[in-house]
Amino acid sequence: MLDDDRTEGSIWQRCSIRTRLTAITAAVMALICTVVAALALMAVREDVRDHRTKNLVAQAVEITQQVHEKGTIPPLAKTPGTAIQVFDPSGILVAATSNVANAPPMNKLMLRPTGYATTNICDLRAFPGECKIGIYFPFYMPDGMWRLHMAVPDVPWYVSFTVLGLFIVGWILLVGATALAANRIVGRTLAPVDIMTSKLAEITVGDLSQRVPVPWFHDELRRLAERANQTLDRAETAVERQRRFASDTSHDLRSPLTAMRTEIEEALLHPEDIDWDTTARTLLDSVERLQALVSSLLQIARLDAGAPRRHDTIDLAELVTSELALRPRRVTVTEQLTPDVMVTGDRLHLARLLGNLLDNAERHAESNVTIRVTRDDGTAVLEVQDDGNGIPPDKRDIIFQRFVRLEASRKKDAGGTGLGLPIARQIAESHGGTLTIGDSPRGARFVLRIPLCH
Structure with a gap:
């Protein structure tokens, strides 16, 4: 019995929306027609019965009149x-x-x-x-x-076979016409869905530029088409970003590997002329660069995947103090920290964000880096400012793109990856905040804004 139920359910579920809606409409109309036909048949029977009763009374009156008139x-x-x-x-x-x-x-x-x-x-x-x-x-x-x-x-329940036949024919015609009309109306209504389905079937990963047609009417199907096109826009952007990411990653991974291979091959060709200590240090620099790049790539992969983060209550001033205590000082660091600026987030991620900003500031600073922690209208603000040459206004958005490095950055540190600032902004956005570059009289001023902990 259970197997039969599952089979029937699966058959119904395999039917198209058009078929299901047509069947439901026909069933509802059949029920309505049955009820109406039953009530109408009862009314007709009652009328015929009243008519037959009146005829019976008339016959009785006629008989009694003949008895009165003729006496027999x-x-x-x-x-x-x-x-x-x-x-x-x-x-x-x-x-x-x-x-x-x-x-x-x-x-x-x-x-x-x-x-x-x-x-x-x-x-x-x-x-x-x-x-x-x-x-x-x-x-x-x-x-x-x-x-x-x-x-x-007495009048039978069906009145007569002629009347019953008329009701049956009318029932069949009404239910059939309703089913046919419902089938056509639903078919026309869902026609844009069939078109969108066909178009989506043609779209492949290799060509995400196509879009589904948008219906004329401003209804649910139009909104569906618009949402599908928006989804395709996001998918195309994401795939294009992944392609660029893969291309840039392969290039940046290839550079240290090529340098290491060159050093090793040269050492093997002339082993008696090689200073192995110098060679080892050169290879170690390449390994460290490769390790930093792989670490950054893993961090980006986790952020792109939307991995769940911790929800710690963090004092930004205390976080800055603890991170500075672990870092060697290349330049003077000025701290302007407001205590008890509490935020909710992942401590490791925010520490990585702060470390990336400090690495960038120390790389470009001439003598001083200033760190500020303040409150501003329900928002925690962390600023990292250096006294270097600064960033041109037209380059302030570009530097947050992955693997993008300005000429000044390449001169300061040829082994950089161009991933520090993009990771920092992505961490800020994952915490519901923003990371921008603010105006400053000298140097670059990075401003992080995160909602305060409530």
Whole structure:
């Protein structure tokens, strides 16, 4: 039984939206038509029954009038299913149709003194299993009150096969027309989805420039198409960034490896002329550069992957103090730290951000680096400023791109990777903050803003 249920469910789930909506619409219309048809059939049956009852009363009146006029009981009609009984004042059956000639009165209204009455009569001995519309019609003659009993077939629940056939044909036509209309309407409504699906199937990683067509109507499908195009925009940007990243990474990884290979090959060609201490130090510099590059690449990969970070409560002034205590001083560092500037974030990531800013500042500073920690309108502000040559305004956004190094930076440190500042900005953004370059009378001033801890 469970297997059958799962099979039925899977079949329904495999159906298209168009088929499911058409089936649901047809089922709802079928239910409505069934209810309406049942109510209409009941109303028609009631009308036919009232009409048949009125005819029965008219027949009874006609019989009594003929008895009054002629003084004798006229020949009783022998219509199939009809039964008639006439009783004199003493209760003797004086006339009847053959089917109730030897039967007792057809209904129990014999004690009714005046006025006629209609009733339902079921399971008469002459009509077992059938119901009739019966009438009790008393009328006066000179010798007293006579009683007329009549019964005609009741109206069946379906009224007649013709009426039932009309209802069935109407039911089928309405449900069929509704299903057909629903199928066409849903098909036209979902046509843009089919077009978008076909277009998405054509888009590959090698060509993300294509976009899905946007429908004319400003409805949910238009919003879906717009969101799909926005997603494709982001995907194209991300793939292009990954391609550039892979290209730049391969170049930067190749440089120290090539230098190391050259040193080793030269040492092997002329082992007697090589100063092995110098060679080892040169190789160690290349290894350190390679190690720094790999470490930066791993950090970027973690940030790009959106790896979950810790949510520590951190005092920025205390973080700066502890990090400075671990670093060798190449230049003078001036500290202007406001205590109790608390933020929520990953301590290791923020320490990496601060270290990258300090490395950059010390590389370009002439004699001094200034670090400030302040509050500003619900935001924690960390500034790192050097007294070097500064950064031209038109280059302030470029330096946050990966592997981008300005000419001044290459002269200061030829072994840099160009990843320190991009990593720092990415860490800031992952903490809901910003990292920008502010104006300063001298040197470069990097400004980190992070929401304060509430």
